[in-house]
Amino acid sequence: MNKTISVSQIKEAAQEAYEQFKDNTGGKNADYIPYLANIDKNLFGISICLLDGKIITLGDSSYRFGIESVSKVHTAILALRQYGAEKVLKMIGADATGLPFNSIMAILLENDHPSTPLVNAGAITACSMVQPVGNSDKKWEAIVSNITDLCGSAPQLIDELYKSETATNFNNRSIAWLLKNYNRIYDDPDMSLDLYTRQCSLGITAEQLSIAAATVANNGVNPVTKKPVFDASLSPKITSLVATVGFYERTGDWLYTSGIPAKTGVGGGVMGIMPGHFGISAFAPPLDSSGNSVKAQLAIKYIMNKLGISIFGSTRFTITD
Numbered sequence: 001m002n003k004t005i006s007v008s009q010i011k012e013a014a015q016e017a018y019e020q021f022k023d024n025t026g027g028k029n030a031d032y033i034p035y036l037a038n039i040d041k042n043l044f045g046i047s048i049c050l051l052d053g054k055i056i057t058l059g060d061s062s063y064r065f066g067i068e069s070v071s072k073v074h075t076a077i078l079a080l081r082q083y084g085a086e087k088v089l090k091m092i093g094a095d096a097t098g099l100p101f102n103s104i105m106a107i108l109l110e111n112d113h114p115s116t117p118l119v120n121a122g123a124i125t126a127c128s129m130v131q132p133v134g135n136s137d138k139k140w141e142a143i144v145s146n147i148t149d150l151c152g153s154a155p156q157l158i159d160e161l162y163k164s165e166t167a168t169n170f171n172n173r174s175i176a177w178l179l180k181n182y183n184r185i186y187d188d189p190d191m192s193l194d195l196y197t198r199q200c201s202l203g204i205t206a207e208q209l210s211i212a213a214a215t216v217a218n219n220g221v222n223p224v225t226k227k228p229v230f231d232a233s234l235s236p237k238i239t240s241l242v243a244t245v246g247f248y249e250r251t252g253d254w255l256y257t258s259g260i261p262a263k264t265g266v267g268g269g270v271m272g273i274m275p276g277h278f279g280i281s282a283f284a285p286p287l288d289s290s291g292n293s294v295k296a297q298l299a300i301k302y303i304m305n306k307l308g309i310s311i312f313g314s315t316r317f318t319i320t321d
């Protein structure tokens, strides 16, 4: 079956989602990172970037929030760019853990690899892999420049968040050293952890994340800047990683109800990839018990269901003006 979806239908669905959920009071801000606990819980933004570069935005789509775990996708892309798909599979893995994002148990259960670059363990490993190994400043430059390429504009470090997270990241310190024990850290463990903590503290907007997602959906070419960021062959690898573990232990429920691979962060951001069609992002700070934004989930699910599309469906569709 084929159908066409107009840009105005997408706008309408996004507007309805915004109106319907803007006053929702479910969930609560992350409080294990002090900075996040104090962010205005009423902030809510949605952004959709189409592959011709058109962007549909609603609400607080240009508010800079902590990217947190959504950055794991970006740095996984950097590792894929620098090492290729096969090595990333060998050195990190591409499997779901079925456990929370910061699980130490997951590492103990799978001591042959850290499972996936999209949980804390694999993301710290990915930071350890970023080249040039051994040079923290240059690695940081590579991480930021990769995010800038994907988003089409630079992220900005939220210094207060970085300090707040560095002062409280005891669980992640254990993860870094446990990975070292299993030879799954490929640079200095403390430096790798610091890079991970810093990338999580980058400020990003929903609009920027929707452009990054659209770059993945567009075979590695940024649809706004038109810059080729990564090889087209990596796109399905990235989307598969996101589909497998984007919502951690709730990933199956998410895919079943929304039909779109997406990655969340405890800053309240969600970034979804609809291959060949668009990137979508929503942001709202209050989270459910797995650390996923309540309103962002509701909004993206609503839009997908209203448009009647799913990555798993056999209905083909074209987006028209």
Ligand SMILES: NC(=O)CC[C@H](N)C(=O)O
Pocket: 068, 069, 070, 101, 102, 120, 165, 172, 197, 200, 264, 265, 266, 267, 291
């Ligand atoms: N799920 C997340 O967004 C977690 C990111 C956070 N920086 C942490 O490591 O705990």
